[in-house]
Amino acid sequence: xxxxxxxxxxxxxxxxxxxxxxxxxxxxxxxxxxxxxxxxxxxxxxxxxxxxxxxxxxxxxxxxxxxxxxxxxxxxxxxxxxxxxxxxxxxxxxxxxxxxxxxxxxxxxxxxxxxxxxxxxxxxxxxxxxxxxxxxxxxxxxxxxxxxxxxxxxxxxxxxxxxxxxxxxxxxxxxxxxxxxxxxxxxxxxxxxxxxxxxxxxxxxxxxxxxxxxxxxxxxxxxxxxxxxxxxxxxxxxxxxxxxxxxxxxxxxxxxxxxxxxxxxxxxxxxxxxxxxxxxxxxxxxxxxxxxxxxxxxxxxxxxxxxxxxxxxxxxxxxxxxxxxxxxxxxxxxxxxxxxxxxxxxxxxxxxxxxx
Numbered sequence: 001x002x003x004x005x006x007x008x009x010x011x012x013x014x015x016x017x018x019x020x021x022x023x024x025x026x027x028x029x030x031x032x033x034x035x036x037x038x039x040x041x042x043x044x045x046x047x048x049x050x051x052x053x054x055x056x057x058x059x060x061x062x063x064x065x066x067x068x069x070x071x072x073x074x075x076x077x078x079x080x081x082x083x084x085x086x087x088x089x090x091x092x093x094x095x096x097x098x099x100x101x102x103x104x105x106x107x108x109x110x111x112x113x114x115x116x117x118x119x120x121x122x123x124x125x126x127x128x129x130x131x132x133x134x135x136x137x138x139x140x141x142x143x144x145x146x147x148x149x150x151x152x153x154x155x156x157x158x159x160x161x162x163x164x165x166x167x168x169x170x171x172x173x174x175x176x177x178x179x180x181x182x183x184x185x186x187x188x189x190x191x192x193x194x195x196x197x198x199x200x201x202x203x204x205x206x207x208x209x210x211x212x213x214x215x216x217x218x219x220x221x222x223x224x225x226x227x228x229x230x231x232x233x234x235x236x237x238x239x240x241x242x243x244x245x246x247x248x249x250x251x252x253x254x255x256x257x258x259x260x261x262x263x264x265x266x267x268x269x270x271x272x273x274x275x276x277x278x279x280x281x282x283x284x285x286x287x288x289x290x291x292x293x294x295x296x297x298x299x300x301x302x303x304x305x306x307x308x309x310x311x312x313x314x315x316x317x318x319x320x321x322x323x324x325x326x327x328x329x330x331x332x333x334x335x336x337x338x339x340x341x342x343x344x345x346x347x348x349x350x351x352x353x354x355x356x
Contacts, residue, residue, distance in 0.1 A: 030094030031253030140164025153181035164193030299325035
């Protein structure tokens with residue numbers, strides 16, 4: 001049975017948890033195409049679309065891998081969007097220069113966006129601490145990097161961890177390491193580490209199971225195309241939704257093919273809000289807003305003039321709208337009884353008109 005998590009998590013004045021709308025994160029990644037001007041335009045477009053946060057990635061090619069183009073350092077998988085490239089070359093193109101971080105953070109602050117990042121090693125954590133980030137994100141490919149998990153957890157700031165590829169045993173180790181090292185506010189994101197991901201491989205029914213298993217808030221890092229999967233995740237308890245974001249999918253960003261464009265992000269924000277508002281509570285019976293509609297239910301009416309003493313029959317009584325007469329469940333009870341007084345066509349039938 002799903003446990004109700006009462007505690008809310010605060011990130012830069014925004015609360016995540018029970019009764020709070022989902023936090024929507026626009027992931028910039030390398031979609032800036034090595035242009036600070038484009039990066040700032042992405043920030044502005046995210047703010048205009050209604051997203052709540054911008055997420056960066058903090059690394060260099062040298063902190064990620066070796067400058068080699070052979071063996072495992074070269075991508076040969078034909079289904080990989082980055083096939084034919086070395087890891088080093090890919091990361092060199094995709095990384096966000098560290099000197100850009102402050103101007104990006106400042107623009108986010110000016111526009112009311114939360115700004116934070118994914119660190120990939122100890123040096124990036126130290127750098128982000130100097131920028132006073134409000135929280136940290138751990139990428140799926142680093143969710144088994146226990147030393148990094150401990151380093152980030154020791155900051156005491158909220159941690160958002162993507163769960164792509166991780167087994168339950170691996171996640172248990174990660175969560176234990178984070179909590180033991182000082183993390184008090186944890187959010188796990190259901191993630192499928194394919195680019196793009198298909199809805200069939202997304203398995204969002206895992207979202208409430210994650211929450212139950214690790215007693216934490218949950219969400220989704222969604223690599224599918226469109227917004228449907230993210231919106232559906234809200235009904236399963238997602239409190240954080242992360243989607244890659246670009247100004248234009250044809251612009252050539254490294255993650256552009258599975259990123260949302262501004263109008264799509266705007267749609268995501270609107271539809272997630274509607275989905276969240278619709279959750280409400282378990283409710284039966286007419287709501288206050290529905291009470292005026294009760295009159296349009298069916299009920300028993302005279303559909304012909306009925307003389308005093310005449311029997312009610314299939315010809316002179318029907319179940320029709322509106323609902324001012326007896327409920328339809330009494331139709332068979334009334335049939336065969338005699339009318340008390342004259343009843344005109346269009347008169348609702350009530351018990352005072354029904355004799356023996």
